[in-house]
Amino acid sequence: MKIKRSGVAAIALAAAGALVLAGCTSGGAEPTEAAASSAVITVNNTEPQNPLVPTNTNEVGGGLVLQNIFAGLVYYQADGAMEYDVAEDITTEDAQTYTIKIREGLTFTNGDPVDAESFVKAWNYGAALDNNQLSSYFFESIEGFSYDENVPELSGLEVVDDLTFTVKLKQPESDFPLRLGYTAYFPVPASAWEDIEAFGENPIGNGPYMLDGEGAWKHDERIDLVKNDEYDGPREAQNGGVDMILYASTDAAYADLQGGNLDIIQEIPDSALQTFESEFEGRTVNQPAAANATIVIPERLAHFAGEEGKLRRAAISHAIDREEVTEVIFNGTRTPAHDFTSPVIDGYSEEIPGSEVLEFDADLAKQLWAEADAIAPWTGSFQIQYNADGPNQGWVDAIANQLKNNLGIDASGAPIPTFNEHRDLITSRATQTAFRAGWQFDYPSMFNGLGPVYGTGAGSNDGDYSNPEFDALLDEGASATEVEAGIEKFQQAQEILFEDLPAIPLWYTNGMGAWNETVDNVEFGWDTWPILHQVTKSE
């Protein structure tokens, strides 16, 4: 996952599936004939919040750097489709043991070979609890992983020969290969282990770009990348390099775009949401990405358990006019939800049975609420907890008003000053109200949007939802060896979610960006990031 602190506005690193780039205006999609140029493009970014070690980078600032200076076993195309990069092939017979072959002759920019060791050592390092890596839990499904003791070497990882290794999982997980384009699974060169701290400051990768020498990361100012001429893979850079300018505020970055000091901006400040599409006409993007926003209603809340709870949840969902909120509050920069995942995810459908519950219908909402009242009369007020340091107050208040008007109940937002405190209250289960939540896909798979969020006992299941039927369907989907069969199970699992509504889906977060006339072939991916290697710039 890539994390952005504003919470709901955040878009993550992962995503994919068969996305039709809705709203992707002219500009990038069809590659022009322009030959690769040596001009360096500039793009805004934020100061990485962790050392640039693949297993320790889980937020957008560092993620964008690593995505461009490393090449993983696989990578994701703009539409989220997975392609092999470093991998020659990845095979399995039972979705539990995978044999991974690496292409021959690949090297890191310091000359170290990209071999089986470079993956296995990096993964072992990331998984060992003593190393305190933020992304350690990405290895939890590999055999041998433990949260209770430090495991220096996972028993599920085995080097077969220089270019081959096998991965044995604790249970079948058919989307495992899909994950391998995520930052945490990148290889690390042998020489890095001598001084991993120095490596975090000056990482050496095997991707389309490399850092422009020692100290290319000028903290809080910029990170300069140059083209890696040795890179041999599907993402060869069509420009001479990328200068990432680090901004503390998106407003400043936007001003630089207007002033011509920046080629590409990968997010749009709230102040420009209404104007950016006319100001940079034909050079903007505003499309759903692999991230969604929900309101979680924990079952422990009074009136929200059992049959009464189901009726109230459905009533609340019907009472929310998602179209209106996304238009009026967000100027069309959110896309109303039709499921629990995202339109860029493979297997996405607007037609999943039960998804009608997401349609606005004030009369039905009132009726359902009245039915619930017949079981046990409603008391108290309905509150939605959110962090006030992100752009949340507007939409929370709007939804609270809709609930007030359409259900005739007392509803309001419950602001918490900071994001840290908001999350702290949720994870310690001190929150005694509904709360806003968001999920940013780590990798483009439907399972990733369901399992970790709604599976019984799953890490991010902050509402403590549990339904054995749902769990069983997830397991069946995960162990399916064919993608189609898996997706079918995951869609059936969503049918159960629509009935139980552990969280009320609101909308998908859009990826937004704009660019100047100086650059061509700009395209944004499923993860909301610009695909930098294909951008061309006139000298």
Add this chain to the structure above:
Amino acid sequence: MAGYIVRRLLQAIPVLLGTTFLIYFMVFAMPGDPIVGLFGDKTPPPQVLERIRAQYNLDQPFIVQYFIFLGGIFTGNLGTSFSGQPVSEILAATFPVTLRLAVLAVFFEMVAGITVGLVAGLRKGGIFDASALVVSLILISLPIFVIAFVAQFVFGIQLGWFRTTVGTGAPIQDLILPALVLATISFAQISRLTRASVIDTDGQDFVRTAASKGLSRSRIVPVHILRNSLIPVVTYLAVDFGVLMVGATVTEGIFNVPGVGRTLYQAIIRGEGPTVVSFVTVMVLIYLIINLLVDLLYAVLDPRIRYAK
């Protein structure tokens, strides 16, 4: 004089200890777990959280954390940020930038403020005085971010005279626009202050004496009027310099200046205790030194002022 300086410096020690303790306590008492925040909207396994908390000593009681930090100060180790950068390095990178910005801003407001104030004060009630009053009132009533955004839009984007934000290394030419923005509000204050002070001094006996003994107006104004009018202005400038040195958070954010204000703000949001406290410690130190310098400067400007042995 030397004894006075030593005494003032010794007084600084308990002040520093007290402020670091208070600030550390406030950061500690800030609600919310910064480590949970590192994971965004996702919930990491509790075992992972515990270990990372321990890595930053966040599992220790407050007083232990404080003494670990204090011990670090004396060994020159101020801790590291979450991104692994030593705090001492962050200090060394940001303070020079803010220093340049502050010096530039103080220079602008001093030159413009004193000139306008002096002219307005000498021609009290004239057209210049009246228009200076109107302009300063307008500037004083404008919030700084309005001035900053307008200046950035007009001079940066529309006219292209300045770079819209500050480029790498924060070169002086890029800092001019943010410095001018910072100077506007204080310019208004200083010109009002100088004007009042000049009018006051102009009516003093020693000025009349100087005139009656035949000194020219061009000698009286700079030597007798201006110099004696400057004491309140110098105090104000020094305080303002101190304020600018501890970071102009809003302006630095708008112009993307990699200075103290911007960095401290982000550290507070992230809950990076060591960074916040180190910054504040240096800020307190700067404040103390500047105040000492001002007190010494009084004696230079007004020979009647003496410091007790």
